Amino acid sequence: MTKSPPVTDWATDYDIFDPEYVRDPVPVWNELRGQCPVAHTERHGGSWLPTRYEDLQAFVRMVPEMSSKEPTVVPPPAVSDTDEYGIESPPITSDPPEQIPIRRLILPYFTAKAVAPYREGTVELCHSLIDEFIDQGSADAAVQYAQQLPPRIIARMIGVDPERAGDFVEWVRGVLEIGLTNPESRMKYRRIIREFFAEMVADRRKNPGDDMISQLLEKELNGEPVTDRTAVGMCNLLLVAGIDTTWSSIGAALWHLASHPADRRRLASEPDLFPSAIEELLRFYAPVTMARICQKDLDVAGVSMKEGDRVLLNFPGANHDPEVFENADKVILDREKNRHIAFGVGIHRCAGSNLARMEMDVALRVWMERIPEFELSDPDAVTWAGGQVRGPRNIPVTF
Numbered sequence: 001m002t003k004s005p006p007v008t009d010w011a012t013d014y015d016i017f018d019p020e021y022v023r024d025p026v027p028v029w030n031e032l033r034g035q036c037p038v039a040h041t042e043r044h045g046g047s048w049l050p051t052r053y054e055d056l057q058a059f060v061r062m063v064p065e066m067s068s069k070e071p072t073v074v075p076p077p078a079v080s081d082t083d084e085y086g087i088e089s090p091p092i093t094s095d096p097p098e099q100i101p102i103r104r105l106i107l108p109y110f111t112a113k114a115v116a117p118y119r120e121g122t123v124e125l126c127h128s129l130i131d132e133f134i135d136q137g138s139a140d141a142a143v144q145y146a147q148q149l150p151p152r153i154i155a156r157m158i159g160v161d162p163e164r165a166g167d168f169v170e171w172v173r174g175v176l177e178i179g180l181t182n183p184e185s186r187m188k189y190r191r192i193i194r195e196f197f198a199e200m201v202a203d204r205r206k207n208p209g210d211d212m213i214s215q216l217l218e219k220e221l222n223g224e225p226v227t228d229r230t231a232v233g234m235c236n237l238l239l240v241a242g243i244d245t246t247w248s249s250i251g252a253a254l255w256h257l258a259s260h261p262a263d264r265r266r267l268a269s270e271p272d273l274f275p276s277a278i279e280e281l282l283r284f285y286a287p288v289t290m291a292r293i294c295q296k297d298l299d300v301a302g303v304s305m306k307e308g309d310r311v312l313l314n315f316p317g318a319n320h321d322p323e324v325f326e327n328a329d330k331v332i333l334d335r336e337k338n339r340h341i342a343f344g345v346g347i348h349r350c351a352g353s354n355l356a357r358m359e360m361d362v363a364l365r366v367w368m369e370r371i372p373e374f375e376l377s378d379p380d381a382v383t384w385a386g387g388q389v390r391g392p393r394n395i396p397v398t399f
């Protein structure tokens, strides 16, 4: 990626890949919310950036005026992205009416009750990861812990080998992180993921098991059997949506606890706070920004948008709106009123939120039980990824 010129006016020329913004976007959102609540940029293919909670709610509800088809990625995909596999990952890349039955197909696998049986295995996994480094007195809490959890858990759910977790992380980063600004990486890893699932779907057709994919293949969509292409798209989504997101949230929570001793000690001594603390950390460090494309010229939230314009659904920014959250820029572990939208809102609201919450709850409880006292060993060595999914990628800690 060529280096972009520095931003001098965030309202008309924001840059979601600006290193300072990636590290801490909150000051920019606050400035924009006061001056220009829906900012615009020509960078990275051009887009609009709302920062007010109310406006986010309004944009998300503009169906069918705004579409999720194809480019839900934050910068638009290059033309060369088109290949025989397509880029559909339903339901996130579908609009109603097609989106509704596909979403209904996957929701039963992600209810609180459906994910509960994976809790015990998650607890064991967390302990076994910590066993590997606890005697060393130091670790990278992102690489050796947060990053290791979601790929193994989703692998178990969809019936693929959890030992391939390292591959899944590489593939998903290749698409969602490095691939955001590097079309070759995105194409390469998207193809690897699709080919992997195409093979798996073909195998499950012949040798069905009791895993989620085998079960999905036996279902119908609008009275027709689920096609291989739809099944591959759904698997792709589950892998891509379930890994970077949850890893980023767990990592951001650990980064916060490592760098805020008062909160860390409070959580260690008051474990009843875990449920509200998790919601608060999800609110504060919400990782996911999605996009929608205007289907016609629109006047909304005080700006005039043209057909084809891209709007970034800045859920993270909305979660810092002081109109909705008292002391919005403070982490308050026992915050009572917390209607955050880290999981989005409206028809595409995260289907995996129960799984994500379970993973975060187990990951943080086990860490705090085993390692209640820890701190950043080198704050300058912490790195953050931004764009579609924001979160820390390296968190060196000592304990």
Ligand code: HEM
Pocket (backbone or CB within 6 Å): 068, 072, 091, 092, 093, 103, 154, 237, 238, 239, 241, 242, 243, 245, 246, 249, 286, 287, 288, 289, 290, 291, 313, 315, 342, 343, 344, 345, 347, 348, 349, 350, 351, 352, 353, 355, 356
């Ligand atoms: C902390 C972790 C997570 C966060 C913050 C998060 C956030 C989001 C957001 C903001 C959306 C809305 C997208 C939109 O409006 O276009 C979404 C959709 C979705 N998420 Fe998550 N997600 C997380 C974890 C997961 C997990 C673990 C899974 C499952 C493996 C998952 C599966 C999905 C699916 C299938 C959709 C699409 C729903 C639809 O289009 O109807 N997510 N997620």
